[in-house]
Structure formats: C-alpha cells, structure tokens
Amino acid sequence: MTGGRRGTVLALSGGVGGAKLALGLVHALAAEGAPAADLLVLANTGDDFEHLGLHISPDIDTLLYALSGRDDAQRGWGRADETWHFMAALRELGGQDWFQLGDRDLALHVERTRRLRAGETLSEVTGAVSAKFGIDARVLAMTDDPVRTRVECAQGWMGFQEWFVGARCEPVVRSLDFAGAQAARPNPHAMEALADPGLRAVIICPSNPLLSIGPILAMPALREALAACRAPVVAVSPIIAGQAVRGPTVKLMGELGLPATAAGVAQGYAGLIGGYVLDEADAHAAAALPHLATVALPTLMTTLQDRIHVAGAALALADRMAVGRVEA
Amino acid sequence: MTGGRRGTVLALSGGVGGAKLALGLVHALAAEGAPAADLLVLANTGDDFEHLGLHISPDIDTLLYALSGRDDAQRGWGRADETWHFMAALRELGGQDWFQLGDRDLALHVERTRRLRAGETLSEVTGAVSAKFGIDARVLAMTDDPVRTRVECAQGWMGFQEWFVGARCEPVVRSLDFAGAQAARPNPHAMEALADPGLRAVIICPSNPLLSIGPILAMPALREALAACRAPVVAVSPIIAGQAVRGPTVKLMGELGLPATAAGVAQGYAGLIGGYVLDEADAHAAAALPHLATVALPTLMTTLQDRIHVAGAALALADRMAVGRVEA
Numbered sequence: 001m002t003g004g005r006r007g008t009v010l011a012l013s014g015g016v017g018g019a020k021l022a023l024g025l026v027h028a029l030a031a032e033g034a035p036a037a038d039l040l041v042l043a044n045t046g047d048d049f050e051h052l053g054l055h056i057s058p059d060i061d062t063l064l065y066a067l068s069g070r071d072d073a074q075r076g077w078g079r080a081d082e083t084w085h086f087m088a089a090l091r092e093l094g095g096q097d098w099f100q101l102g103d104r105d106l107a108l109h110v111e112r113t114r115r116l117r118a119g120e121t122l123s124e125v126t127g128a129v130s131a132k133f134g135i136d137a138r139v140l141a142m143t144d145d146p147v148r149t150r151v152e153c154a155q156g157w158m159g160f161q162e163w164f165v166g167a168r169c170e171p172v173v174r175s176l177d178f179a180g181a182q183a184a185r186p187n188p189h190a191m192e193a194l195a196d197p198g199l200r201a202v203i204i205c206p207s208n209p210l211l212s213i214g215p216i217l218a219m220p221a222l223r224e225a226l227a228a229c230r231a232p233v234v235a236v237s238p239i240i241a242g243q244a245v246r247g248p249t250v251k252l253m254g255e256l257g258l259p260a261t262a263a264g265v266a267q268g269y270a271g272l273i274g275g276y277v278l279d280e281a282d283a284h285a286a287a288a289l290p291h292l293a294t295v296a297l298p299t300l301m302t303t304l305q306d307r308i309h310v311a312g313a314a315l316a317l318a319d320r321m322a323v324g325r326v327e328a
Numbered sequence: 329m330t331g332g333r334r335g336t337v338l339a340l341s342g343g344v345g346g347a348k349l350a351l352g353l354v355h356a357l358a359a360e361g362a363p364a365a366d367l368l369v370l371a372n373t374g375d376d377f378e379h380l381g382l383h384i385s386p387d388i389d390t391l392l393y394a395l396s397g398r399d400d401a402q403r404g405w406g407r408a409d410e411t412w413h414f415m416a417a418l419r420e421l422g423g424q425d426w427f428q429l430g431d432r433d434l435a436l437h438v439e440r441t442r443r444l445r446a447g448e449t450l451s452e453v454t455g456a457v458s459a460k461f462g463i464d465a466r467v468l469a470m471t472d473d474p475v476r477t478r479v480e481c482a483q484g485w486m487g488f489q490e491w492f493v494g495a496r497c498e499p500v501v502r503s504l505d506f507a508g509a510q511a512a513r514p515n516p517h518a519m520e521a522l523a524d525p526g527l528r529a530v531i532i533c534p535s536n537p538l539l540s541i542g543p544i545l546a547m548p549a550l551r552e553a554l555a556a557c558r559a560p561v562v563a564v565s566p567i568i569a570g571q572a573v574r575g576p577t578v579k580l581m582g583e584l585g586l587p588a589t590a591a592g593v594a595q596g597y598a599g600l601i602g603g604y605v606l607d608e609a610d611a612h613a614a615a616a617l618p619h620l621a622t623v624a625l626p627t628l629m630t631t632l633q634d635r636i637h638v639a640g641a642a643l644a645l646a647d648r649m650a651v652g653r654v655e656a
Binding site: 033053054079082083085086087088089092093094095096102103104105106107108110111114117128129132133264320 | 368380381407410411413414415416417418421422423424430432433435436438439441442445456460469496592611
C-alpha cells in the first residue's frame, strides 16, 4: 500500500457504506505515510432534518462516529454502547418516537443545534466535533446551505426521513427532489480541492447513488467542478450481484426505471467518473463499461481489513489512471 | 383527616419542599374523599431558563415528577432511576455541562420545547404532561409569560440558574429581580380560584420565600387577589430551628438583611397570610406572631406520612380559621 501518489483525496460520501470506505481510506493513506488531513470526506446533507427542534445530520454523524471508532458496527448507525432511556421517556410523554435517538447520540444533536442557533455554520460545528473526537481526516458538510431531499410517492411529497425511517422506504417513489440544491454553495474546501492541480483522486463512495451522492451532484457548481476535474475520479459500486449491501438502493433505482446493477450505477455517473471499482461477482459488467478503467475485487466491507483493501484498490486504480498505465 | 371543608385548595409552590407538601396535600385530600382536582398547585416559573436550546422549568418538573412518583427521593431533584449518558457525551463534545440533565429527564425538556415552539403555552404543555403522567391534581404554571429571576452580586446581575447551579449559590446576593413579573398575566385558573367564594384555602408551601414564592407574589394582580382573598391563607415554614431543610434560604435572607427565622418568613408574608404552620422547634416564635393563627408540629418531611401529616395540619388550621374556631 506504499508508494501511492501524494496529494489530497476527496471522497464523496453518504452514511454507512460511505463511512466504511472513508475509514478504509484513512487507514490506506496512513499505511502510505500520508497525513490524515490529505483525506477530505464530503458528506451528503440532503438527509438532514429538524426533529424535536434538533438539527440532525445523519450522514455527517455516521462519518464522525465511524472515523472516531464510536460507531455501532452491529446496528450500522448511531453510537456504540448506546442506551435508550431518553426515547423511553419520550414515548411515555406521547412524543414523536419514530426516529430513534440514543442517549449519547442526542448530545451531538443538542450541541450542534445550540451552536447553529448561536450562529456557527454546519461546517464549523462539524470541524469542532471532529477535533473533539480526534478525527484527523477532514469531514466536510457538502454545503452550509439547506438542501433537503424529498421523495414523491403516490400520496404526494414526503420528507426524506419521513419516507426512509417513518415509512421504512415502503412507499413507491416516483421522483426525487433535492430542494435547495440549485442555490446551495458547495463546501469551499471541496471546491478548492477539485480545482487544485495537486488533487490525487476523487473517490465516490459506495453510497446510494441517488439518495446519498445525488444531493452532492445536484449542486451545479460542484457537479461542473467534478466534471472538469483533472484528477482521476473513481466510484466504488454500492451494488454486489444485484443487491445493495444495505438500504433501498435497488428498490429505488427500480422504481425510477434505472437498471439496479453495478453497471447501471456506473452509467448513472457517466461523464463524471473515469474509474470504477466493482465486486468480483459483477466482474462481467466491466465489459459493458469500456470507457471506464475498472477493477473487480471482493467489495463487501465487513472487517476493517476489507475496508482498507477496497479503499486501497480504489486509490491504486486512481493512481494507475493518473499515470496512464490503466489496464482495462 | 376526614371531615374537612370541601372546595378548592390552592397551593403556591417552588420545587423540592413545595413538591413534598403538594404530595402530602394530594394524599390528605384523598383521605377526606375529596377529588384530586380540588388541588391546584401554582408553580414558580421564575427559575425557568433556556439551556442548550431547551426550555427548562425546574419547579414544574419537580412537581410533575413528585406528584407522579417519578422523582428521585435521595437526590431531591430529577427522576428516579436516572442515567447520565447524554451528559457524558456532551462533556466529551466540550458542551455546556454545568447543568445536569438526565437521559430520561431530557425527554421532558425536549418535548416541552417542541410543543412551545409549535405554539402551545406552558400551561397547555404542563397539563398534557400531567395527564400523561397520570396526575389528577392540577399543576399550573404561575404564568405563561416569561418571568426570569435574576440575582445581583458583586460581579453584577446573574441569571438564577447561573447563580444557583453554576456558582453553587456562592456569590453574595445584593438584590433580587423577577424580570417580567410586573407585566406577567397570572394563571387564570389560579386567579379564578382566588376569586371563588368556594375556595377552601390557600397554602403557601415551605419553599424559599424569596426565590420560589417571591416570583409568584411579584405578579401584582396575583398578589392583590391573594391579599383580597376571603379564604384562609396558611403558610408552612421552610425554616426549622434557623436552618432551611434544603437550599440557600437562610444564606439569602441573611444577605438581604432579613431575619432568617421561622418568624422572619412569616413576617415577610405580612398582609397575605392569616395562618402559619411552623416546626415544634420554633414553637416559641408563635409569640412573635400574635396576629396569626399558628400551629407547631414536626415539619421535617422525610417520609410520605410526614408529608401527609404536615399537609393535614395546614388544611386543618385553614379550616379552623374559616369557621372562626382558631386557637392561637
């Protein structure tokens, strides 16, 4: 894992799957001797919402917990060693209990909300929490402006969490909207990185391409900067043998008429990516992607070693693309 | 304990000491066969404050927990079987941790704040929580308007909780202010009760007369209605043999130049009360209060039976005053 190119790596990430790869990138870069601050993780904020008067940023939280070793690996979200006494008491009060908030997790939402109300930006709060958590990689909110993912179902438009958590992704989705994305100013550190000749790679994490990466790419300035970026852009497939590791990716792609396959995801990133990491089970799909540099390997990230392995493969593919020694 | 007069009993209450007597009143009235709704507990809201973006009503909370059996008897505040994982996580984030918020307790603050922001009044929220907690007595916010107790110390004005909790009551107090009290509209149910010929008694609980009862009496309309009230008004001394059972009553009275004795408290209520329940250790003080009907008994409320006994004595004194059979 040594001998990679140096420079900033910008990862675009949603929650769980993205956080797994981001942690792999942290370790892969560390193994190269690269400073942790070389890694920028641009987090989706389209899932953010106000709940119980609290500003909740699910994907940022998942990244903060995962990159600081505070995540609950079994549950896949929230903090390890979590307790649920707040929720029990809220239920007793007849409060809104459809969104689970652990006692320890709650502190992050309360503190973030307090700081936002005091005038700090989401980026500032995220940076402060990263520092407190001892995270050296740079977790970035995709924007400090409000972007809110909404899904259109038979019964009308629903807020993302209302659909995702409240309705367990069950209502059939007709269309998606990322309200505010057109006007949102992308995180300036991400924009600088994309314009920087020293950018080593952009890695699109194996997150839901529509719901997690979609809001990031829905910001016109960011999408244009990514398309114009001279560094290698590599996506990692979130689909393995026609199944998403987690979450409603396949269901949603199907409902929106998109091929819910590893190749389909890559085609959705057409014009943006030059490289693609896909699972060995989908190696055959590479033939359908002749314009992309691809690498196939086991991509299911169960252990930390798995994460480092996939991250290393993505970085290696990007480095090969950069020096023109790509083997398709 | 049977055979008392019927009618509404209005108790003026702060937190811990007031809640003990209020619980005693609930049981004393039940023993008479009186409906629980005959008891109105008008709670001080001068201690209310915004903390971490949450509206906290310490005295109302203490009453709600005590009257529903959810209180922590040992600690004296907050909920029984409480856990502190939120606080630990908040501390880890560098958040403001000077005010302790238990995991279960937090649900009440979050839910109250959510409802207030949604447009409900503090009275409506208090009523809703009382119902959820199965409290049949009527816990009333002294007002739905903001009243905020402040203390003037050598270093200037401090918010009440800043002084009480943050500075552990240590700074010497020069004066008190109940900001907003002049303009605050007292709880209409309390005002109706005071004007009702059927009012059986007003009981001023053994709460801090300056900090807990003071804000209630600082509302001009309520003070006038109390002074004009035809029902017996009985205070229960919060001081036993020159010591407050709990809290800074004695320190504060001394700093403000008031005699920190059972008689001193009664004199502070001059013009408002006609009866006074004091501890047997202070029985001698009754001689200094010839204008009051008094009764002396053990007033330390450790057990539930103690509470019922003191409450029953206060009610009995009020009833004797009402029928003109007062033995001074």
